[in-house]
Amino acid sequence: xxxxxxxxxxxxxxxxxxxxxxxxxxxxxxxxxxxxxxxxxxxxxxxxxxxxxxxxxxxxxxxxxxxxx
Amino acid sequence: xxxxxxxxxxxxxxxxxxxxxxxxxxxxxxxxxxxxxxxxxxxxxxxxxxxxxxxxxxxxxxxxxxxxxxxxxxxxxxxxxxxxxxxxxxxxxxxxxxxxxxxxxxxxxxxxxxxxxxxxxxxxxxxxxxxxxxxxxxxxxxxxxxxxxxxxxxxxxxxxxxxxxxxxxxxxxxxxxxxxxxxxxxxxxxxxxxxxxxxxxxxxxxxxxxxxxxxxxxxxxxxxxxxxxxxxxxxxxxxxxxxxxxxxxxxxxxxxxxxxxxxxxxxxxxx
Numbered sequence: 001x002x003x004x005x006x007x008x009x010x011x012x013x014x015x016x017x018x019x020x021x022x023x024x025x026x027x028x029x030x031x032x033x034x035x036x037x038x039x040x041x042x043x044x045x046x047x048x049x050x051x052x053x054x055x056x057x058x059x060x061x062x063x064x065x066x067x068x069x
Numbered sequence: 070x071x072x073x074x075x076x077x078x079x080x081x082x083x084x085x086x087x088x089x090x091x092x093x094x095x096x097x098x099x100x101x102x103x104x105x106x107x108x109x110x111x112x113x114x115x116x117x118x119x120x121x122x123x124x125x126x127x128x129x130x131x132x133x134x135x136x137x138x139x140x141x142x143x144x145x146x147x148x149x150x151x152x153x154x155x156x157x158x159x160x161x162x163x164x165x166x167x168x169x170x171x172x173x174x175x176x177x178x179x180x181x182x183x184x185x186x187x188x189x190x191x192x193x194x195x196x197x198x199x200x201x202x203x204x205x206x207x208x209x210x211x212x213x214x215x216x217x218x219x220x221x222x223x224x225x226x227x228x229x230x231x232x233x234x235x236x237x238x239x240x241x242x243x244x245x246x247x248x249x250x251x252x253x254x255x256x257x258x259x260x261x262x263x264x265x266x267x268x269x270x271x272x273x274x275x276x277x278x279x280x281x282x283x284x285x286x287x288x289x290x291x292x293x294x295x296x297x298x299x300x301x302x303x304x305x306x307x308x309x310x311x312x313x314x315x316x317x318x319x320x321x322x323x324x325x326x327x328x329x330x331x332x333x334x335x336x337x338x339x340x
Binding site: 008009010011013028030033034035036037038041043045061062063064065066067068069 | 100101102103104110123124125126127128129131132139140141151153154156166169170171172173174175242269289290291292
């Protein structure tokens, strides 16, 4: 399968063509974790991950809550 | 007549702090940054008696931490009201985007803390960007608690935009310099129709008490607790100070006067 490069949290990340956000989050071992995801600065709610196919140069952000004031 | 025949009326209990329609018994809000670990964070949160804790939104470290405990396991959203902040944002666009992600992360929870910073040296709020972000967020259904300058005009504008609480700084974030301009805070408190919460600058318990004695509805702090030599003990001190300050405010302090006034009656003196 052809691979493609997306930007994940500011760094280049390699994926296979046709893979979805769900595949990506799964590959990061983050399924079921409390994370939020945006693609190209648009929030994508988790129910939409399985249908959201990623394309070259997509900018994906995966965030968590950490300590802060 | 025996004094005990007419017991003094018991003071009416403080009804608590109401933000966006929800009432909290505690008037202390605490941040979760700068603690040694999550265990210490939770112990300090518990000792403070707070019901509202702030968190910040950051990128996941890819390839790390996937199975490590998370902050929201230590301070679970079913137990505490989680207040996501926009710490580190220097413009309205980034702040709005951060809170959109936060809302998704917290299952649609609309309460948030907006802070748009002006520069790294002072961490003073950038008010034009803060106003812009507040407008966008309120229109989008967020309940915005907003870190702002201690300027009564800015506070009023934020209130008019629809923010659910205004949170002026008492002094610079993390500085521990205390309440530097009580007069400005009083002006804001006097006019406000939403809760006024001092956010930033508290260094020790007396600072929190002073804020509450001025009539603030609450105090938000992080470094003053997390940076203390014994954070858990300081968390307790802050709980007591906020309660004491609030009670003193409700009780009504005596006026300051330049002359002495004896506490013991003059009549019936022996000499």
